[in-house]
Amino acid sequence: MKYSIGVDMGGTNTDLGLVSANGNIVQRRNLPTNAYTDFSLYIRDFMREVDAMLADQQAIDGEPLTLEGIGVGAPNGNFYTGCVDNAPNLTMKGVLDFGKEIHKYRDVPVVLSNDANAAAYGEYVYGGAKGMKHFIMFTLGTGVGSGVVVDGRLVHGSTGAAGELGHAILYQHGRPCSCGREGCLETYTSARGIVQTYCELKGIPVSADVTSKMIGELAHQGDPVALKTWETVGDQLGLAMANAVTFSAPEALFLMGGPAQVGEPLLKPLRAAFEKYLLNIFAGTCQIRMSELKANEVAILGAAALLKMK
Amino acid sequence: MKYSIGVDMGGTNTDLGLVSANGNIVQRRNLPTNAYTDFSLYIRDFMREVDAMLADQQAIDGEPLTLEGIGVGAPNGNFYTGCVDNAPNLTMKGVLDFGKEIHKYRDVPVVLSNDANAAAYGEYVYGGAKGMKHFIMFTLGTGVGSGVVVDGRLVHGSTGAAGELGHAILYQHGRPCSCGREGCLETYTSARGIVQTYCELKGIPVSADVTSKMIGELAHQGDPVALKTWETVGDQLGLAMANAVTFSAPEALFLMGGPAQVGEPLLKPLRAAFEKYLLNIFAGTCQIRMSELKANEVAILGAAALLKMK
Numbered sequence: 115m116k117y118s119i120g121v122d123m124g125g126t127n128t129d130l131g132l133v134s135a136n137g138n139i140v141q142r143r144n145l146p147t148n149a150y151t152d153f154s155l156y157i158r159d160f161m162r163e164v165d166a167m168l169a170d171q172q173a174i175d176g177e178p179l180t181l182e183g184i185g186v187g188a189p190n191g192n193f194y195t196g197c198v199d200n201a202p203n204l205t206m207k208g209v210l211d212f213g214k215e216i217h218k219y220r221d222v223p224v225v226l227s228n229d230a231n232a233a234a235y236g237e238y239v240y241g242g243a244k245g246m247k248h249f250i251m252f253t254l255g256t257g258v259g260s261g262v263v264v265d266g267r268l269v270h271g272s273t274g275a276a277g278e279l280g281h282a283i284l285y286q287h288g289r290p291c292s293c294g295r296e297g298c299l300e301t302y303t304s305a306r307g308i309v310q311t312y313c314e315l316k317g318i319p320v321s322a323d324v325t326s327k328m329i330g331e332l333a334h335q336g337d338p339v340a341l342k343t344w345e346t347v348g349d350q351l352g353l354a355m356a357n358a359v360t361f362s363a364p365e366a367l368f369l370m371g372g373p374a375q376v377g378e379p380l381l382k383p384l385r386a387a388f389e390k391y392l393l394n395i396f397a398g399t400c401q402i403r404m405s406e407l408k409a410n411e412v413a414i415l416g417a418a419a420l421l422k423m424k
Numbered sequence: 425m426k427y428s429i430g431v432d433m434g435g436t437n438t439d440l441g442l443v444s445a446n447g448n449i450v451q452r453r454n455l456p457t458n459a460y461t462d463f464s465l466y467i468r469d470f471m472r473e474v475d476a477m478l479a480d481q482q483a484i485d486g487e488p489l490t491l492e493g494i495g496v497g498a499p500n501g502n503f504y505t506g507c508v509d510n511a512p513n514l515t516m517k518g519v520l521d522f523g524k525e526i527h528k529y530r531d532v533p534v535v536l537s538n539d540a541n542a543a544a545y546g547e548y549v550y551g552g553a554k555g556m557k558h559f560i561m562f563t564l565g566t567g568v569g570s571g572v573v574v575d576g577r578l579v580h581g582s583t584g585a586a587g588e589l590g591h592a593i594l595y596q597h598g599r600p601c602s603c604g605r606e607g608c609l610e611t612y613t614s615a616r617g618i619v620q621t622y623c624e625l626k627g628i629p630v631s632a633d634v635t636s637k638m639i640g641e642l643a644h645q646g647d648p649v650a651l652k653t654w655e656t657v658g659d660q661l662g663l664a665m666a667n668a669v670t671f672s673a674p675e676a677l678f679l680m681g682g683p684a685q686v687g688e689p690l691l692k693p694l695r696a697a698f699e700k701y702l703l704n705i706f707a708g709t710c711q712i713r714m715s716e717l718k719a720n721e722v723a724i725l726g727a728a729a730l731l732k733m734k
Contacts, residue, residue, distance in 0.1 A: 248582040262671065264574050264581075271673020272558040273709045278670040281703045286595070286663055293703055353596055360588040361572060361671050363581025368463075393591045393603055399583050 116180045117171065119164055120418030122229070123147060123188035125203035128160065131414035132167040137240040140174075141167040141415055148205045156206060157215040164220075183223035185420035187214055187232030187413055191273040196226050225420040227268070229253070229413060231277055233405070234261025235268050235415025235423065237368055242406035251405070252279065252355070254371035258300040268423065278305070284354055285367040302350045305373050312343040330376035343351050344379040348397075351380075352387025359396050370405035370412060426490045427481065429474055430728030432539070433457060433498035435513035435574040438470065441724035442477040449724055450484075451477040458515045466516060467525040474530075493533035495730035497542030497723055502584040502731025506536050512626040535730040536684055537578070539563070539723060541587055543715070544571025545578050545733065546726025547678055552716035558674040561715070562589065562665070564681035567602075574672050576734065590614070594664055612660045615683050622653040640686035654689040661690075669706050680715035680722060 115134070122129040126148050132141035143163040150156035164184070172179050190201040198210040213224040227235070234251035237243040243251075247266045253259040258280030262269040269276045280300040281293055288297025289310070301307050305326040312329045313320045316339050333342035355367050367388075374380065385402055392400070407415055425444070428503045432439040436458050442451035453473040460466040474494070476674050482489050500511040508514070511585040523534040537545070544561035547553040553561075557576045563569040567588030572579040577587045588608040591603055598607025599620070611617050615636040623630045642650035665677050677698075684690065695712055702710070717725055 206580060246582075248586075264579055267575060269574055269672055272556075272675040273673045273706065275705050276558075276671065277674035278673075278703060278705070282667040282670045283663060283701060295701065295703070328612055353593060357592040357667075358671070360592045361586065361668070363583045363586035363588075365582040391593060391605065393588060393605070395585050395588070396583065 115177070116182055117168075117173050118182040118418045118421050119167070119184040120173070120414035120416070121160075121184065121186040121188075122232075122413030122417055123198070123415065124188055125189070125201070125205075129414060130160070130163050130167065131411075131418070133415060133418040137415060139411055140253060141171055143167055144413075145271075150208075151205050153206045153208075155212050155217060157212075157219070161216065161219040165342070181220070181222050183225065183421040184212075184216060185232070185417040186226040187229040187417040187420070191228045191231075193224045193225070193227045193231070193268075193270045194274040195255060196224060198226070202356055218384070223421060225423065227420055228259070228275075228277075229416075230259025231261040231268055231270070232416035232420055233259070233370060233407075233412050234263055234277075234368075234416070235419045236407055236412050237405055238263055238266075239419035239422050240407060240415050241368075241412075242403055243366065243368060246365050248362055249366045249368060250358055250362070250364050251368045251370065252351070254303055254305070254373040256305060258304050260358075262362060263364075274388070279354065279358060282354065282357070284350060299350070299354045303347055303354070303373070308343060308347050308373055311346050312339065315339050315342055315346075325335065326373045326376075330373070330379065333376060333379035341379060344376060345383040347373075348383030348385075349387040352384050353391045355384075355388050356391035356393070359400050360393060364400055366401045366403050368403050368405050370407075370409070372409075374404065375409070392408050425485050425487065426492055427478075428492040428728045428731050429477070429494040430724035430726070431470075431494065431496040431498075431546045432542075432723030432727060433496055433501075433508070434490075435499070435511070435515075436586045438469070439510070439724060440473050440477065441721075441728070442481055443725060443728040452644055453464065453477055461515050461517075463516045463518075464525060465522050466649065467522070467529070471526065471529040477582045493731040494522075494526060494533065495536070495542070495727040496536040497539040497556055497727040497730070498536060499539060501536045501541075503535070503537045503541070503578075503580045504584040506534060508536070517670065521612075532729060535733065537580070538569070538585075538587075539726075540569025541571040541578055541580070542726035542730055543569070543680060543722050544573055544587075544678075544726070546717055547715055548573055548576075549729035549732050550716060550717060550725050551722075552713055553676065553678060556675050558672055559676045559678060560665075560668055560672070560674050561678045561680065562661070563680070564613055564615070564683040566615060568614050572672060572676075589668060592664065592667070594660060607665045609660070613657055613664070613683070618653060618657050618683055619701070621656050624730055625652055625656075630720050632680055636686075640683070640689065643686060643689035649680050651689060654686060655693040657683075658690050658693030658695075661696040662694050663701045665694075665698050665712065666701035666703070669710050670703060674710055676711045676713050678713050678715050679716075680719070682719075684714065685719070
C-alpha cells in the first residue's frame with residue numbers, strides 16, 4: 115500500500131498524519147512545536163513519530179508499505195526553498211530547512227508550502243475543488259490566508275509567497291494591521307477583526323472575553339448587533355472576493371476556518387455582497403462554497419496533497 | 425522566411441501588421457472597423473489586406489514565405505472561444521467568430537484575446553518581460569486594462585475574461601463606473617479618471633477641453649494642480665499595484681498607454697505609494713517598469729505574440 119505523510123506545523127503543535135492513497139488519515143501523531151529551540155532535535159523527534167506511524171500501519175496492513183513523501187504546511191513556509199524562514203510565532207529561529215534535515219533520516223520527497231496554500235491544494239486533490247482548474251481558497255482564522263489555483267496549479271509567484279489576499283488593502287487608511295500597514299482584509303475578516311467590529315457596533319471596548327464563536331452563537335439567537343456584525347463582515351469579504359475574481363476568473367471561491375463555521379449569518383450577506391460587487395461579465399460564473407474537508411483534517415490532507423503537485 | 429500576422433482590432437480602426445520571426449513589423453495595413461456591419465464582409469476585406477501584405481513581402485524577400493498564423497487582440501476578445509462577444513463599441517453586433525470566418529480563406533492557426541492580454545504577452549515575447557515567469561501589465565487609456573502572466577502563461581481563467589484589474593474596486597462607494605458599479609480602479613487612473621481628478625482639484629467642471637495629455641504637459645511646466653493630480657493618481661495606482669502583488673507575487677509590474685507617457689510626475693509618486701502599500705515580505709522583489717515596446721507597435725506585436733503561446 116502507498117501512503118504519504120501530511121504535516122500541519124503550527125507555533126504550538128505539529129500535527130502529523132499518515133494519509134492513504136484515497137485521502138484517508140489512517141494514523142495521527144503530534145509534537146509540541148514550542149518545546150523546541152533546536153531544529154535538528156525537532157526533526158529527530160518528528161521522524162520518530164513518522165517511523166512509529168509507519169510501523170503501526172505496516173502491522174495493520176500485514177505487508178510492507180511505500181512512503182511517497184512528506185508534505186508540510188507551515189506558516190511562512192516557502193515552496194521554492196523548502197524552508198520556513200524566520201517565522202515570528204516559532205520558538206525555533208532562523209531558516210528551517212525541512213528537506214535537508216529530513217533527508218538525514220529518510221530519502222523521500224519533501225514538499226513544503228504555507229498553510230493556506232496547502233489547504234487550497236487539499237481542496238483540489240481531496241475536496242470540493244476536484245476537477246476545477248481555477249479557484250481560490252480563503253481561510254479565516256487568527257489571520258486571513260489564501261491559496262490561489264490557476265490552470266490547475268498552485269500559484270507561488272516569483273518569491274514563493276503569492277496568495278496573500280488577507281493582506282490586500284481593502285480600505286486605504288483603515289484599521290492598523292499586524293503587518294505594519296493599514297486596512298488589510300485581515301483586520302476586518304479575521305477572528306480578531308470580527309470581534310473588533312462587534313465591539314465597535316456594541317460600543318464596548320475590545321476584550322479577550324468576546325470571541326468570534328460567541329458572536330456566531332449570538333447571531334443564531336437573533337442578537338441584532340451580532341447579526342449586524344456578520345452582515346458587515348460579509349459585505350467586506352464579498353467585496354474582497356469580487357475583486358479577486360477580476361484577477362483569475364475562478365470557478366469558485368472556497369471558504370474555511372473557525373469564523374466561517376457560523377454559516378448563514380455570514381454566508382447570506384456574503385453572497386449578496388459578492389453579487390453586488392462582482393463585475394457583470396463574471397455574473398453567474400463563480401460560486402462561493404464552503405470547504406468540503408473536515409476542519410480537523412484539512413491541514414494534514416492539504417500538506418499531503420502538496421506531494422501530488424505537478 | 426517565417427512571418428505571423430498581428431491584428432489590433434479597435435472600434436474605429438483595425439491595424440494589421442506582418443511580423444517577422446524576430447519581432448519586427450515589416451508591413452502594415454489598416455481597415456475602418458466602423459465601416460462594417462457585416463462580419464463576413466469585414467473578414468473578406470481583412471483577408472485581402474493580409475494577402476496584399478504577404479504578396480508585397482514575398483516580392484521583397486524574393487522567396488516564398490511561411491505564414492505561422494493570425495493573432496488578434498480585440499476588446500471583449502475571448503481566448504477560449506476565439507470570438508468577440510457583443511462588444512459594446514463595435515458596429516458589428518453579436519458573436520464574431522474570427523477563426524471560423526478566417527478559415528474560409530486560409531487554413532492557418534488563429535488566436536484571439538483581449539487587447540490588454542495581448543499587450544502583456546507582447547511584452548513577454550518581444551519586450552521587457554522576456555524571461556520573466558510572473559508579471560502583470562497595466563494599460564492606461566480610455567479604460568484601464570491588465571494582463572496577468574503566471575508561470576510564464578497568460579491567465580485567462582475559467583471564462584477567458586481573467587485580468588480585469590481595471591475593474592477591481594479601489595474605493596467602495598467611490599466614483600460611478602461605466603460598468604455600472606462604483607469605485608473601480610478605472611474611474612481613477614484612466615485618462616477620463618485623471619481628467620476628473622484634475623477638474624475636481626481645480627474646482628472646475630469636467631469638460632472635453634481638458635485631456636490627460638494636457639495635464640501631463642502642465643505638470644512638466646510645474647503647475648501645482650497638475651502635479652497634485654499625478655500624485656493622487658500615483659497613490660491610487662500604487663495601492664492597486666501593491667494589492668495585485670499579494671495575488672501572484674510578480675517580478676515586475678509593467679505600465680503602458682497614453683497617460684503613463686507623462687513619466688516622472690506619475691512614476692515618482694507611483695513608486696513611493698507602491699513601496700508604502702506593499703506588504704513587507706514583498707519588499708524589493710517587484711519592480712514597476714515602463715513597457716519597452718513602442719506605443720504604435722505594442723498592440724500588433726502583442727497580437728502576433730499570442731501565436732507563441734504554449
